[in-house]
Each structure stands twice: as structure tokens, then as C-alpha cells.
Amino acid sequence: MVQSILDAISLGGLYSLAALGLGLVFGVMRLVNFAHAELITIAAYTLVLTAQFPLAVSLLFTVIVTVFVALLMEFSVYRRLRGVNPAIMLIASFGLSTVLQRVYELMFGALPRSAVVAPFLRGDFKVAGLSITISSIITIVLTIVILLAMGYLIEKTSLGLQLRAASADFKTARLLGVRSNRLISAAFGLSGVLAACVALILVIQNPQISPYYGLNITILSLVGIVIGGIASLRGAALGGFIVGVVLSSLNTLLGNGRVYAYSWLFILVLVILLVRPGGLLSKGSELERV
Amino acid sequence: MKHGGVTKFSIQNLLGPIIVLILLTHFVGGASTSLQLVTQMALCLFVMVLALQVFVGNSGVLSFGHGAFALIGSYVSAILTAPVNIKDNALSMNQLWEPLVSPQVNIYVALVISAAVSGLIAAITGIFLMRLNGLAAGIATFALLGVAYNVFFNNKKIGPGSQALPGVPLIDNNWILLLLAVLSLILVYFINISRIGRTLRATREDAMAAPALGISIFKVRLIAFIISGAVAGLSGGMYSHVAGTFQVQDYYLEFTFITLSMLIVGGSASIWGALVGTFLITAVGQVxxxxxxxxxxxxxxxxxxxxxxxxxxxxxxxAVLLWRSGGITNGKEFRIPKLKKIS
Structure with missing residues (x-):
């Protein structure tokens, strides 16, 4: 029971990190970056392929590679698409996502790659007679630390202020001196860092990396940011958290019926969207075409 | 911003794509056995892309849910026509629900039923989904696909679950498939130039001004969604009679992305765009x-x-999107290229 609750919270935290990465980029350029999945995947590959080095070195390397790929996406594709219909950008991100999946398949093979990453984070320990897995605790602690750091960055720093300003009104923010190219690059870089964090947590739980590794979590976080409210980063994080908690709880509660967990989750998503089309944290409705 | 779309009937807009389809079916479809299969599959996909065009192209709302309608259409047509002994034997260990084993109808009756069932489901789900806008609508339609896929993949009472249902009778005739594609094309063309199509494009261009003109966004979108769902169901049904099997996995993410890309690459605002996108991507893939x-x-x-x-x-x-975000045709319908006068 305790373990189930911890699992639910840790999955929620993980999804909120992924949702935050998507939300950052969406905020500054109205782009739903579906290829965020491939950032998580490349981070996971890097972690597994550099597993023989000390964890700190491997992590540093992973962050560098992931941020590099994120910036590459921005410079090669998204920068040229700025200002076009968001639907076109979304579709382009699907295309980019497919390109990267296939490139990974050519580079690393279609079969899963695996290695033991951070073995000391596996296993479980006992508290008051209850057995608890270390990874769920680590996930929760890591998520809280990262969310606090992100919160600080967004609420207290100049970069955060610019990100919030650009999310609220990109044109006005530019007129007031926000440098759009630099800011968008920063958003992509940050989303790369977040993808690396997500990958670290995912790899501890499941070190079998295939070219589609990041797909599932990205789709579900995408659902999360929409039900949370795409207009704000808080909404994104909250939505991701809800999706994670609900999915994990459904898996526990449904027993044999857990194969239908996704159906119940999606039905819940539909209900939330019908009641609050702009998301849970929205203030009034705004017509936007995607 | 102009996104294109025709309002007046023009014989060359309608006949051009039909003639191109006939030529493709005749010359490519008749070239070799493998090309024949490729052409048949392309015709099914073209019907699917037409279904997407009539809704996505006119309303500007992205739908990731049409895979669900194709899935249902394909399922209905397959389960109604697959031989009883196959349903009985191949699926006996999966305890297929008894009333589903015996029905046997003609292929073409089954296709009509599959379009009708998909249209009905589009109507029921559309009542809820069409209240949404923008990204929320996109995610909600995706949720529809997610539910359909999840249920059909896991429930072995209603279908083959994660396995394939083999033995679905084939429509081994290019011209019948072509006829179905042409009929869908004519239907979609007349919807596009009708009042429904035009008001729908008005809501796409300005979701604030359209209601001020007395247009009910919900109503026009719902009508287009139902028609579009029925056409998608037909395409799914056609596909199961080309492939000879029904398999749930054929209608999930990859299918959704490839059909949407065909529409967007060709140019989502026109049926000519749907045709160019479908056959170009198929041709590039085949080469x-x-x-x-x-x-x-x-x-x-x-x-x-x-x-x-x-x-x-x-x-x-x-690259196509970077080069032309409106797609190759930029949303224009087919027209005979005018020769430039040399003065």
C-alpha cells in the first residue's frame, strides 16, 4: 500500500518533469515538440553507453549530448518554421521525431541496449516492517529537487522572467527587449536538461533502451500539459503529475483489468477537457487554433 | 492569413484528380504484381487522406482520432466477411463472442456497414469532441484513438486482440477500388464547395468572426466530422479487403502520422493536395x-x-514543410497549367 502510493507519486513527479520540458518550449514558441521523446531517448542511450564511467561523468556527458540535440532541432528545423501555423509545427515535430528514431535505429540497432546504471539505486530497504524500493524514493527526491530548481529559475531569475513574459505575450516581450533567438535557444536547452533528468530516472527503473524509449512518456505528458493548462508552466507540471498519479493508481486498483488502464485514463482526460477545455489551471477560455 | 479552399464548382478541379487517379491505376497498378498491391494500398490510403482533408483541411482542427474510425471500419468489414470456420478455428482459443462468429455478408454490403458504423461512432463521439478547440481538440481526438486501440488490442471477445484476423476475402480488382476512391473524392469535393465546407473554412479562418455571422462552429464541425468518420471507416474496410487481414496495430501511431503527413505534405486545403501527398509519399517510399x-x-x-x-x-x-508550409500544392486545386505567352 505504502509502496503503491510512493510509486504513484514518483511516476507523477517523473511525468511532471517531462511535461515541464514540453511546456517550456510550448510557452515561448507555441510549439508542441513531439520530438522531445527523442531527447529523452538519446539521453537514455548516452547514459547506458557511458555506464562504465563514474556516474557524475556519465551524467555530465548525457546533459551535454541532450542539450546539443535539443539545440540542433531548434537551429535546423524549428527556427525556420517560426511563426507558421502551430499545427504545421506540430506535424513537423512528428517528422523530426521519426527522423531521429530511425537515425537511432541505424546508429544503435533496433534491439534494446542495456547496462547497469547506478546499481546502488536498485533494490529496496525496510522501514517499520515495510519494504520500499530505493528507486521510488530517489525518484521523488530527484523530482522535488529539480522542480524546486526549476521553480527558482522561473520565478527568481532574469531568464525565468523573460520566459514567463514570452509565454504570456511573445510580441510584447520582444518589444520590451527580450531577445527572441537567445530565449528560444535557452528554452530548448533547458528542455534538453529536463529530458536528461527524466532519462536518468527512467533508466534506473528500466535500462532497456530502444529507439522508441521516450515515446510513451512523451505522449502521456503531452496529454498532461493539455489537461493541466498549456498556458502556464505550473499547469503543465500539475497536469503531468496528475496523469502519472492516475496511471499508477489505475494499475494498482484495476488488478486484472489493468490492461484497460489507458482507456480509463483517456476517458478521464476527455471528461476533464469537456469540463475545462483550457485545462485545470486556465483562466477563462481563449480561442486558439492548432 | 489565407489557407485556401475552393468555393465554386469547376469541372477541371474535379475531373483533373479523377483522370490522374485513373492513369495511375492503369499504368502503375497494371505494371506488375507488386506494384498492383502498392497501388491498391495507396488507393485505400488516399480515401483515408480524403477523410482527413474534409475535416482537418476545412476546419483547421488537427484530428489524431481518425485512426480509430479506420480501425473500426476495418474491423467491421473484416468480422462480417471472414469465413465462419476461420473465425471459429483461429479465434476459438480467444473465446470470440458467439454472435460475432456466424455473420456472413457480401463484401460491398460490409463496406457500407463499416462506413455507417464509423460514421455513427463519429457522431456520438463528435457531440463531445467538437465542443473543443485547438490543442485540446487534438489531444481529445488522440484520446479517442487511445481508447479504441487499447480496447481492441486487449479485448479478445470482440476481435482478434493483438493477433491478426486472417482470411478476409480480397477485392482483387484495381478498378473497384478506384471506383470507391473516385466516389469518395466526388463526395468530399461537393462537401468542400458546399455551404458546409465554406462555413467550416470560415470558422477555420476566424473562430471569433464566424459565430458573429450566425455560424454554429459546433454544428458545422460535427457534420464534417461525421462525414469524415464515415469515409475513414470506408478506407479501413477497403484496406482489410486489400491486405486480407485485420490487425489492430495497423491503425495506431504510425498510421496516424503517415496519413496526416500525406495530407500536410500535399497541402491540406485541397483534394488535389490529398492526392499529391498520398501518391508522392507512397512513390518515394516504393522507390x-x-x-x-x-x-x-x-x-x-x-x-x-x-x-x-x-x-x-x-x-x-x-524538408517539404520547411520549403512550403502550405504543402506542395499550397492548398490549390488541380488546374491545367496555362502556357505562358511568349511575346
């Missing part, structure tokens, strides 16, 4: 497949590494 297998293409033998096909297709797709 690259032959290169991967080291077969000569138009007499020239070029070998590319195994697995690079998908990278090249996806790259082409991204």
Missing part, C-alpha cells in the same frame, strides 16, 4: 524500398543502406 533491395528503378541501379528508407522519407517530409 527507396526498391533501392534498399538493390532492384533497378527505371533501369538505374542505386543501392542505399538497409533501413535508410524511413530516414529519407521523414527527412523529405520535414
Amino acid at each position: 527507396l524500398l526498391m533501392m534498399e533491395q538493390d532492384l533497378p528503378v527505371f533501369g538505374i541501379q542505386v543501392q542505399i543502406p538497409l533501413g535508410s528508407r524511413a530516414v529519407i522519407i521523414a527527412l523529405t517530409f520535414v
Whole structure:
């Protein structure tokens, strides 16, 4: 029971990190970056392929590679698409996502790659007679630390202020001196860092990396940011958290019926969207075409 | 911003794509057995892309849910026509629900039923989904696909679950498939130039001004969604009679992305765009497949590494969007190119 609750919270935290990465980029350029999945995947590959080095070195390397790929996406594709219909950008991100999946398949093979990453984070320990897995605790602690750091960055720093300003009104923010190219690059870089964090947590739980590794979590976080409210980063994080908690709880509660967990989750998503089309944290409705 | 779309009937807009379809079916579909199958599958996909065009192209709302309608159409048509002994034997261990084992109808009756069932489901779900806008609508339609896929993949009472249902009778005739595609094309064309199509495009161009003109966004979108769902159901049904099987996995993410890319690459605002996108992506895919297998293409033998096909297709797709965000046709309908006067 305790373990189930911890699992639910840790999955929620993980999804909120992924949702935050998507939300950052969406905020500054109205782009739903579906290829965020491939950032998580490349981070996971890097972690597994550099597993023989000390964890700190491997992590540093992973962050560098992931941020590099994120910036590459921005410079090669998204920068040229700025200002076009968001639907076109979304579709382009699907295309980019497919390109990267296939490139990974050519580079690393279609079969899963695996290695033991951070073995000391596996296993479980006992508290008051209850057995608890270390990874769920680590996930929760890591998520809280990262969310606090992100919160600080967004609420207290100049970069955060610019990100919030650009999310609220990109044109006005530019007129007031926000440098759009630099800011968008920063958003992509940050989303790369977040993808690396997500990958670290995912790899501890499941070190079998295939070219589609990041797909599932990205789709579900995408659902999360929409039900949370795409207009704000808080909404994104909250939505991701809800999706994670609900999915994990459904898996526990449904027993044999857990194969239908996704159906119940999606039905819940539909209900939330019908009641609050702009998301849970929205203030009034705004017509936007995607 | 102008996104295109025709309002007046023009014979060349309608006949042009039909003639191109006939020529493609005759020359490519008749060239060899493997090309015949490719052409047949392309015709099914074209019907699917038309379904997307009538809704997505006119309303500007992205739908990731049409895979669900194709899935249902394909399922209905397959379960109604597959021989009783196959349903009985191949699926006996899965305890297929008894009333589903015995029905046997003619292929064409089954196709009509599959379009009707998909249209009905589009109507029921559309009542809820069409209240949404923008990204929320996109995610909600995706949720629809998610539910359909999840239920059909896991429930072995209603269908084959994660396995394939074999033995679905084939429509082994290019011309019948062509006829179905042409009928869908004519239907979609007349919807596009009708009041429904025009008001729907008005809501796409300005979701604030359209209601001020007395247009009910919900109503026009719902009507288009139902028609579009029925056409998608027909395409799914056609596909199960071309492939000879029904399999849930055929209608999930990859299917959704490839059909949407065909629409967007061609140009989502026109049926000509739907045609160009479908056949161009199919052709590029086929040529690259032959290169991967080291077969000569138009007499020239070029070998590319195994697995690079998908990278090249996806790259082409991204490149087209970078080059022309309105798609290759930029949303224009077919017209006979005018010869420039040389003065």
C-alpha cells in the first residue's frame, strides 16, 4: 500500500518533469515538440553507453549530448518554421521525431541496449516492517529537487522572467527587449536538461533502451500539459503529475483489468477537457487554433 | 492569413484528380504484381487522406482520432466477411463472442456497414469532441484513438486482440477500388464547395468572426466530422479487403502520422493536395524500398543502406514543410497549367 502510493507519486513527479520540458518550449514558441521523446531517448542511450564511467561523468556527458540535440532541432528545423501555423509545427515535430528514431535505429540497432546504471539505486530497504524500493524514493527526491530548481529559475531569475513574459505575450516581450533567438535557444536547452533528468530516472527503473524509449512518456505528458493548462508552466507540471498519479493508481486498483488502464485514463482526460477545455489551471477560455 | 479552399464548382478541379487517379491505376497498378498491391494500398490510403482533408483541411482542427474510425471500419468489414470456420478455428482459443462468429455478408454490403458504423461512432463521439478547440481538440481526438486501440488490442471477445484476423476475402480488382476512391473524392469535393465546407473554412479562418455571422462552429464541425468518420471507416474496410487481414496495430501511431503527413505534405486545403501527398509519399517510399533491395528503378541501379528508407522519407517530409508550409500544392486545386505567352 505504502509502496503503491510512493510509486504513484514518483511516476507523477517523473511525468511532471517531462511535461515541464514540453511546456517550456510550448510557452515561448507555441510549439508542441513531439520530438522531445527523442531527447529523452538519446539521453537514455548516452547514459547506458557511458555506464562504465563514474556516474557524475556519465551524467555530465548525457546533459551535454541532450542539450546539443535539443539545440540542433531548434537551429535546423524549428527556427525556420517560426511563426507558421502551430499545427504545421506540430506535424513537423512528428517528422523530426521519426527522423531521429530511425537515425537511432541505424546508429544503435533496433534491439534494446542495456547496462547497469547506478546499481546502488536498485533494490529496496525496510522501514517499520515495510519494504520500499530505493528507486521510488530517489525518484521523488530527484523530482522535488529539480522542480524546486526549476521553480527558482522561473520565478527568481532574469531568464525565468523573460520566459514567463514570452509565454504570456511573445510580441510584447520582444518589444520590451527580450531577445527572441537567445530565449528560444535557452528554452530548448533547458528542455534538453529536463529530458536528461527524466532519462536518468527512467533508466534506473528500466535500462532497456530502444529507439522508441521516450515515446510513451512523451505522449502521456503531452496529454498532461493539455489537461493541466498549456498556458502556464505550473499547469503543465500539475497536469503531468496528475496523469502519472492516475496511471499508477489505475494499475494498482484495476488488478486484472489493468490492461484497460489507458482507456480509463483517456476517458478521464476527455471528461476533464469537456469540463475545462483550457485545462485545470486556465483562466477563462481563449480561442486558439492548432 | 489565407489557407485556401475552393468555393465554386469547376469541372477541371474535379475531373483533373479523377483522370490522374485513373492513369495511375492503369499504368502503375497494371505494371506488375507488386506494384498492383502498392497501388491498391495507396488507393485505400488516399480515401483515408480524403477523410482527413474534409475535416482537418476545412476546419483547421488537427484530428489524431481518425485512426480509430479506420480501425473500426476495418474491423467491421473484416468480422462480417471472414469465413465462419476461420473465425471459429483461429479465434476459438480467444473465446470470440458467439454472435460475432456466424455473420456472413457480401463484401460491398460490409463496406457500407463499416462506413455507417464509423460514421455513427463519429457522431456520438463528435457531440463531445467538437465542443473543443485547438490543442485540446487534438489531444481529445488522440484520446479517442487511445481508447479504441487499447480496447481492441486487449479485448479478445470482440476481435482478434493483438493477433491478426486472417482470411478476409480480397477485392482483387484495381478498378473497384478506384471506383470507391473516385466516389469518395466526388463526395468530399461537393462537401468542400458546399455551404458546409465554406462555413467550416470560415470558422477555420476566424473562430471569433464566424459565430458573429450566425455560424454554429459546433454544428458545422460535427457534420464534417461525421462525414469524415464515415469515409475513414470506408478506407479501413477497403484496406482489410486489400491486405486480407485485420490487425489492430495497423491503425495506431504510425498510421496516424503517415496519413496526416500525406495530407500536410500535399497541402491540406485541397483534394488535389490529398492526392499529391498520398501518391508522392507512397512513390518515394516504393522507390527507396526498391533501392534498399538493390532492384533497378527505371533501369538505374542505386543501392542505399538497409533501413535508410524511413530516414529519407521523414527527412523529405520535414524538408517539404520547411520549403512550403502550405504543402506542395499550397492548398490549390488541380488546374491545367496555362502556357505562358511568349511575346
